[in-house]
Amino acid sequence: MRDKILDAAQIRIAAVGYNAVSFRDLAADVGVKSASVHYHFPQKSDLGVALVARYTERFQTALDQIDQTDARTAMVGFCAFYADALIVDQSLCLCAILGAETISLPAELRAKVEGFFDMNVAWLDQFYARHGIKSPAPWDVVASLEGAMIVGTATRKNAVMETTTARILADF
Amino acid sequence: MRDKILDAAQIRIAAVGYNAVSFRDLAADVGVKSASVHYHFPQKSDLGVALVARYTERFQTALDQIDQTDARTAMVGFCAFYADALIVDQSLCLCAILGAETISLPAELRAKVEGFFDMNVAWLDQFYARHGIKSPAPWDVVASLEGAMIVGTATRKNAVMETTTARILADF
DNA sequence: GTCTATAATTTGATAGAC
DNA sequence: GTCTATCAAATTATAGAC
Numbered sequence: 463m464r465d466k467i468l469d470a471a472q473i474r475i476a477a478v479g480y481n482a483v484s485f486r487d488l489a490a491d492v493g494v495k496s497a498s499v500h501y502h503f504p505q506k507s508d509l510g511v512a513l514v515a516r517y518t519e520r521f522q523t524a525l526d527q528i529d530q531t532d533a534r535t536a537m538v539g540f541c542a543f544y545a546d547a548l549i550v551d552q553s554l555c556l557c558a559i560l561g562a563e564t565i566s567l568p569a570e571l572r573a574k575v576e577g578f579f580d581m582n583v584a585w586l587d588q589f590y591a592r593h594g595i596k597s598p599a600p601w602d603v604v605a606s607l608e609g610a611m612i613v614g615t616a617t618r619k620n621a622v623m624e625t626t627t628a629r630i631l632a633d634f
Numbered sequence: 635m636r637d638k639i640l641d642a643a644q645i646r647i648a649a650v651g652y653n654a655v656s657f658r659d660l661a662a663d664v665g666v667k668s669a670s671v672h673y674h675f676p677q678k679s680d681l682g683v684a685l686v687a688r689y690t691e692r693f694q695t696a697l698d699q700i701d702q703t704d705a706r707t708a709m710v711g712f713c714a715f716y717a718d719a720l721i722v723d724q725s726l727c728l729c730a731i732l733g734a735e736t737i738s739l740p741a742e743l744r745a746k747v748e749g750f751f752d753m754n755v756a757w758l759d760q761f762y763a764r765h766g767i768k769s770p771a772p773w774d775v776v777a778s779l780e781g782a783m784i785v786g787t788a789t790r791k792n793a794v795m796e797t798t799t800a801r802i803l804a805d806f
Numbered sequence: 807g808t809c810t811a812t813a814a815t816t817t818g819a820t821a822g823a824c
Numbered sequence: 825g826t827c828t829a830t831c832a833a834a835t836t837a838t839a840g841a842c
Contacts, residue, residue, distance in 0.1 A: 463808095494809090497810080498807065502807090
């Protein structure tokens, strides 16, 4: 049940943000009452922290499974994790919207969101080092992909994500 | 008073998003009661629409004042509008956070946010055409700048914005 | 673990006096 | 234009039964 709640939370928060999701919404999604959600996550911030922790962990595991023998193929795989969220799952990266909301988030949650971005850049750093790659800068890659998700969603233009991905891959 | 309310709304919404701002917050900011805010903006969406309209109009006016005799200087100016919001005003571009919240916004407001991005790209399109510039693609430029604001804010690293700006300007 | 019930607060919004 | 007063709904959160 804990995991089912997190599943529901991920879909809802990625769609409308942390501030616009209520325990009652999530309870209804999984077929219980809101008091039961509080049993698993006493405070809303507990839910947010657990969700981002799980999300970061899964993302890290996926990144670590990218075959790095060929640099370009690996980078295509990296970009695809972002593009797929937008185009296949039709939702933003969880941390794109949480990043935008960052100032209004509880401190513990904000720290977790920061950790997600740090993890992505750390992966790119070691990947770049292994292949002697210099550009585009890892922070710029992550920022561009997150921005493309947001602008692409807001304008309902999938082409935005494709254009940005193509530009990043041009260096490879 | 109408303008004072919009000023307060811009600061608050840029910081915490549309969903996390209440009429009572804004009323307190400008020294009136929430009923008075409702006099100027009957519904919350009216306030959001008016705010983005004003924001887009001002941004457009500022862009139109960029001297385009030198392409590089003009592009530096364009990027600076984003960078200044983040570093000088210490706030996100209003439409960065509204873009992230887009799915949960009232339809009229969502359309206005979309219009902001369209306007930015339209300006870049004519600028590119005038100078025979091909890259980076206008949608990629806007997406990258918005993403850099969000990731830079979330990780409290001003360097993110600087890195992305430098990469965009490298083509000029 | 889930429920009912409820407390305490906040929210968007309106009525009507001044 | 602003106020007081208020409503109806939603929110986070808790107490206690089962």
